[in-house]
């Protein structure tokens with residue numbers, strides 16, 4: 001047959017070439033930790049990335065080698081992404097909030113060759129240098145060393161070519177048990193994921209967008225913002241420190257229209273807004289993901305006229321799996337209905353497929369009621385963990401078990417009800433710890449809450465709710481209980497509510513349920529103790 005189409009390998013450097021050519025003047029702005037503001041643009045990023053690629057080659061970095069970063073958000077970090085990938089390397093973003101043993105394990109497992117790091121993490125570097133066995137070069141991003149490295153090069157460089165299925169980025173999951181696992185992204189998967197991400201029904205990115213991603217560049221592939229931003233010609237604003245005062249000022253000074261982050265960042269933003277009366281004025285769209293966004297948060301943002309895209313995903317899914325966008329009947333829906341919908345985790349973009357299966361692996365109907373294990377597949381979903389001798393982590397039909405428990409609604413909307421290991425199993429029925437927590441944080445005076453199952457002689461497990469009060473709040477158990485009674489089924493109500501000063505978190509800001517379960521493993525519910533005592537008294 002005559003006819004046909006052209007082809008080119010879908011490689012990440014094409015993104016920066018595109019951004020340089022088509023959106024070269026569009027700015028990237030960084031608020032550095034020392035209080036200064038740095039500015040460059042996509043043409044500047046492209047130029048510096050070529051220089052960095054040259055410098056990395058001089059350091060002896062070869063195609064496929066891992067180049068690590070231990071850094072917050074700034075435009076030098078973006079240069080490192082494109083420089084390392086452009087010379088055929090694999091950018092490996094390390095999460096500085098991990099424990100020392102994990103940081104040692106990850107860098108050695110990845111066989112990192114070079115480490116770019118923020119001055120703030122110098123103590124980590126000094127402490128762990130003797131234990132990192134493969135890193136040969138250390139370059140600080142923000143003490144002049146990075147610029148000096150670039151100044152030594154002329155930027156006359158052609159990106160390394162190769163097949164689109166080659167790796168370009170490595171990201172380890174925070175893993176609450178066992179060793180962290182590496183997810184290796186490919187050029188092709190990164191590009192098609194970014195293409196899906198910029199769509200109006202997803203992150204809604206365009207040349208008119210001014211985005212301030214609060215999600216750290218080391219979490220879940222930076223939610224693809226360095227790639228999607230270049231693709232759409234977005235103006236990117238970065239803050240090296242996550243301080244709500246600074247973030248809010250930047251949002252107003254730079255007229256930020258889009259932002260993205262985990263729920264906790266919006267909680268601290270609210271506290272700042274309440275204390276000062278200052279709010280971000282230009283925000284139109286916020287993407288929240290990483291853990292379930294509480295209803296009260298969604299409601300408040302929507303009342304500010306902001307479109308909230310509630311996203312679900314994981315490091316293993318690049319990370320976008322689903323995201324909420326207004327459905328066709330949006331304008332006919334009441335505010336309450338809209339909030340109800342946004343509280344759920346949205347729908348898949350083209351490329352992702354979801355299903356929910358029961359304990360025997362049987363697919364469940366999309367009826368908004370059948371709950372089960374969530375499975376996912378698609379061209380930007382993991383096939384095998386990095387250097388994992390056990391082989392593929394998917395079944396014969398490519399389904400990957402997410403470890404999440406979910407319900408699918410008839411319209412395709414996903415509702416995450418829990419992590420499989422976090423559900424509380426009471427008398428054979430499941431209680432969603434996430435829903436209990438979300439209901440609890442909706443109670444005025446509650447800053448944070450965690451629900452875990454503790455042993456119960458009759459019901460197997462019953463919920464224990466741990467609550468952190470907001471500063472200055474003095475609420476007691478009765479108030480929280482009364483609030484919960486309006487939001488969850490009676491049999492879901494916690495058997496006990498304990499007030500604590502703080503809760504443990506993982507390195508990516510999620511509640512560390514494993515630590516809580518361990519801490520309260522032998523906890524005897526007051527009601528159980530009282531019953532045992534009464535029984536003893538009767539004997």
Ligand code: AMP
Pocket residue numbers: 173174220288289290291292293310311312313314315316319345402403404416418419508
């Ligand atoms: P990570 O790979 O560290 O980003 O963790 C992925 C996990 O975070 C998922 O498997 C979910 O358990 C959880 N998660 C991410 N987004 C959401 C969301 N919108 N609602 C509830 N859980 C979420």
